[in-house]
Amino acid sequence: MDAPAANIPESLIATLRDARSVAILTGSGISAESGVPTFRNAQTGLWASYDPGELATPEAFERDPRLVWEWYAWRRELVGKAAPNPGHEALAELERRVPDFALITQNVDGLHRRAGSQRVIELHGNILRSRCSVEGIVIEARENDSEVPPSCPSCGAFLRPDVVWFGEMLPTSALQEAFKAARNCDLFFSVGTSGLVQPAASLPFEALRSGAVLVEVNPNDTPLTQHVEDTLRGRAGEILPALVKVAYG
Numbered sequence: 152m153d154a155p156a157a158n159i160p161e162s163l164i165a166t167l168r169d170a171r172s173v174a175i176l177t178g179s180g181i182s183a184e185s186g187v188p189t190f191r192n193a194q195t196g197l198w199a200s201y202d203p204g205e206l207a208t209p210e211a212f213e214r215d216p217r218l219v220w221e222w223y224a225w226r227r228e229l230v231g232k233a234a235p236n237p238g239h240e241a242l243a244e245l246e247r248r249v250p251d252f253a254l255i256t257q258n259v260d261g262l263h264r265r266a267g268s269q270r271v272i273e274l275h276g277n278i279l280r281s282r283c284s285v286e287g288i289v290i291e292a293r294e295n296d297s298e299v300p301p302s303c304p305s306c307g308a309f310l311r312p313d314v315v316w317f318g319e320m321l322p323t324s325a326l327q328e329a330f331k332a333a334r335n336c337d338l339f340f341s342v343g344t345s346g347l348v349q350p351a352a353s354l355p356f357e358a359l360r361s362g363a364v365l366v367e368v369n370p371n372d373t374p375l376t377q378h379v380e381d382t383l384r385g386r387a388g389e390i391l392p393a394l395v396k397v398a399y400g
C-alpha cells in the first residue's frame with residue numbers, strides 16, 4: 152500500500168521535480184522487503200546470529216576458506232530466490248525521470264540492477280561474482296562448483312566472493328564516483344542504511360557540505376537523522392513508490 156502523499160512534504164516534492172542531479176545511497180534496509188536480511192537488526196540481522204570476524208574478513212578466509220565460502224554460498228542462494236521490491240523499482244523509475252542520477256549502494260545483492268537501474272555504484276562488491284584471492288581476476292558466474300571453495304581457472308588459487316570484507320579497501324573507482332556524485336547532487340537520499348559503516352557513512356555529509364538537500368528514508372532513527380532536511384519515516388518499499396507517484400504522477 153502506498154504511504155499517503157500527505158506524509159511527503161510539498162517542499163520535497165518541489166525540490167525533487169526541480170533537481171538537476173539526485174544521488175541515492177542505499178543499504179540493506181531497501182532489500183528487507185525482498186526477504187534479504189539486514190545486518191544490525193537486534194533479532195533478524197545477520198550480525199545478530201553470525202560473527203563478522205569469523206566470516207567477513209581476509210583473516211577468516213585464510214583460517215577457514217570453506218566455512219567462509221559456504222556462508223556466502225548460503226547468502227547467494229537467499230539473494231537468488233529474492234526479487235526486487237517496489238522500493239528498488241521506484242529508484243529505477245526515478246533514474247528515468249532525473250537528468251543526472253546516481254545510485255550508490257552498499258548492498259551486494261544485485262537487486263537494483265535486476266529492478267532496471269542502470270547506473271549503480273556498488274561500493275561493497277557483488278555477491279554473485281567471485282574473484283581470484285591471489286590475482287584478483289573477476290569471474291562473473293560459475294556453474295556447478297564441485298570444489299569448495301572453487302579454484303581460479305587461471306592460477307588455481309582459491310576463488311573468493313567479490314565483496315568487500317572488514318579491513319579491506321573499497322574499490323577505488325566506485326568510491327571516487329560515489330563521492331563525486333555526492334558532491335555534485337542537489338538532492339541526496341539515504342535509504343535503508345544505519346549509516347554506521349565508513350566510508351559510505353560519510354557520503355551524506357559530503358553532499359550536505361556541498362549544499363545538497365538531505366533526506367532520509369528509514370523506519371528508525373540513525374545518526375544521520377538529526378542532520379537531514381526531511382525524514383520519510385517508514386519502509387522504502389512503500390515510501391519510494393509514493394514519492395515517485397506524487398512527484399511525477
Ligand code: OAD
Nearest residue numbers: 178179180183189190191257343344345348369371386387
Ligand atoms: P544495517 O543492518 O546496519 O542497517 C539497516 C537499516 O535499514 C536500519 O537503519 C533499518 O532501520 C533500516 N530498515 C529496515 N527495514 C527497512 C525498510 N523496509 N525500508 C527502509 N529501511 C529499513 O545495514 P547497512 O546500513 O546496509 O558491510 O549496513 C552497512 C554495511 O554493514 C553493509 O554493507 C555490510 C555491513 O557490515 C559489509 O559487509 C562490508
